[in-house]
Amino acid sequence: MQIRCTQAGHQNQQIIGFCIDSTCPNQRPYCNFCLPLHSEHLEMLTSIELLFEWIQNGILRIKNVEKNVQEFKVALDSLNNMFLPYLNFDIQQFPQLEGSQIDKLIEDLCKMEDCEKNLFKQLKQSIEQGKLIVNEIVKKIQNQFSLEQNDGIFKPNLKPFTYEQIKDNSIKYDDDCYAIAYNKDCQIVALGCNKQIKIYEFKQGILELLQVLNEHSKWVTTLYFMKKSNELISGDGDGYIKIWSRNNNNQWNCSQTIKAHNDCIRCLIMNNNEDIFISSSDDNTIKFWNKLKEWMCQQTITDHTFYVFQLSLNDQQNKVISCGLDKQILIIEYSEYNKKWIVIQNINVECHGYRICFINNNQFIFQPIQGNKMHVYEMNSVNKQFTKTKDIIINECNGNQGGLFSLQFIKSKQLLVNKYDNCVNLMRKAQNEEFIVEQSIQFGNYCIYGQMSDDGEYLITWDKSSKEIQIRKYQEK
Structure with a gap:
């Protein structure tokens, strides 16, 4: 996204972010020269990369309000239907009623009278209060936005696409390369090459080794590259986590070493505020880490009984899902009351899987190791439990999946990235909520490791067959 600042005297500077403070009187897109105008609410400035996610969350809140309104309307309609026989009753017909009919009429009206004494009065007060709230909402947002005018503005581009390999930019590397991460502006790439971490400058699809x-x-x-600071987190096969900081000379140095787990680190994710990171391991545990002076473990989840593979956070950042070799999916929720993460649901599956990923607050996808289907789980609005609602058909598989290549969902492109057997499947989420395989990249071996950039522009992989670090770029057809 290339936008230039239109403020007088700002020399057509490039926009670097947007202000999301509801009371801000200044121009919301801001350049470096605009920053003093937002000095009183710097915490409300968001980068271009995170803006789409913020908008998505806002749209989700509107959808939740609409859903609540519809549920209330259904309840009122149900109540109204119960009144219809009495609303349509003709009192002139009373002399013609039989004794049993009169008895039933009296019984029903007595029940109504009981409700009138208390419940109907409460309902009337709630409806009056609701009308006041609705009128205030309408007044607040009237003439500020129109859903008809905005239709399509926030929808991602759904044109057909392909990821084309930039063959001249491939790097031959014989050792295993299990981990790949991009920094916030996609100009630095870190590769976990056996025991080493190689830091590359990344420009126009070209990797140039820095350190x-x-x-x-x-x-x-x-x-994992932190988005808000110049820090990198790494985990290894011995259970160690290291925090790396970049100094003024652009050199990376280890600032903290943690013996985090008793076995291999399988996954490491971080919340948007970057004050919590979460790790999973072959020691069967999930750990939550908070930063005080240094990063410290605040809580350990021990409900898994075997290796814990991928973790994923929902949009609201209050739920974590995990999948493990013990054929369990855990739903873990943060309790504001207890200030702890609590396992609120345990889903037993027929066979284990390495990959799981939230699509939004109410939906996640799980990839079992057997079969040619991904499972879609959705949250029931009544009991708040997740259940499997449908399957996504993908390519056949021999069951040789391998771990560490996480399932990814790129919101800006509505794109799901799924490594399955010897393929990397790129699936588009359509407007009808179905996932369609747009491209399936085949490799010569199931040992494939990779990562898509946060903006979905680049896919970098290493596979055991070619023994190459390959770079692919998003191209619209």
Whole structure:
């Protein structure tokens, strides 16, 4: 997204973010020269990369309001239907009624009278209060936006696409490369190459080596670039997590080493505020880490009984899902009351899977190791439990999946990235909520590791067959 600032005297500077403070009187798109105008609410400035997610969450809130309104309307309609026989009753017909009919009429009206004394009065007060709230909402937002005018503005581009390999930019590498991560502006890429972390400059699809980090004693399995700071988190096959900071000379140094788990780190994710990261391991545990002066473990979940593979956070950042070798999916929710993460649901599955990913607050996808289907789980609005609602058909598989290549959902492109057997499937979420396989990239072996950039522009992979770090770029057809 290339937008230039229109403020006088700002020299046509490039827009670097947007202000989401509802009371801000200034121009919302801001450049570097605009920052003093937003000095009183800097915490309400969001980057271009995170704006789409913020808008998506806002649309989701509107959908939730609409859903609640519809549920209330259904309840009122049900109540209204019960009144219809009495609303249509002709009092002139009373002398013609039989005794049993009169008895039934009296009984029903007595029940209504009982409700009138208390419940109907409460309902009337609630409806009057609801009308006041609705009128205030309408007044607040009237003339500020129109759903008809905005229709289509926030929808991602759904044109057909393909990811084309930039063959001249491939790098031959014989050792295993399990982990790949991009920094916030996609200009730095870190690769976990056996025990080393290789830091590359990444420009126009070209990787140029900047630095090699050699402090891990076992293979590097996970990497995560923080978006709000110049820090990188890495995990290895021996259960160690290291925090790396970049100094003024653009050199990366280890600032903290943590013996986090008793076995291989399988997954490492972070919340949007970047004050919590969550790790899973072959020691059967999930750990939540908070930063005080240093990163410290605040809580451990021990409900899994075997290796814990992928983790995923929902949009609201209050639920974590996990899948493990014990054929369990855990739904873990943060309790504001207890200030702890609590397992609120345990889903037993027929066979284990390595990959799981939230699509939004109410839907996630799980990839079992057997068969040619991905499972879609959705949350029931009444009991708040997740249940499997449908399947997504993909390519056949021999069951040789392999781990560490996480399932990814790129919101800006409504794109699901799923490694399955010897293929990387790229699926588009259509407007009818179905997932359609747009491209299936085949490799010569199931040992494939990779990561899509947050904006969906690049896919970088390493596979055991070609033994190449391959770069693919998004192209619209």
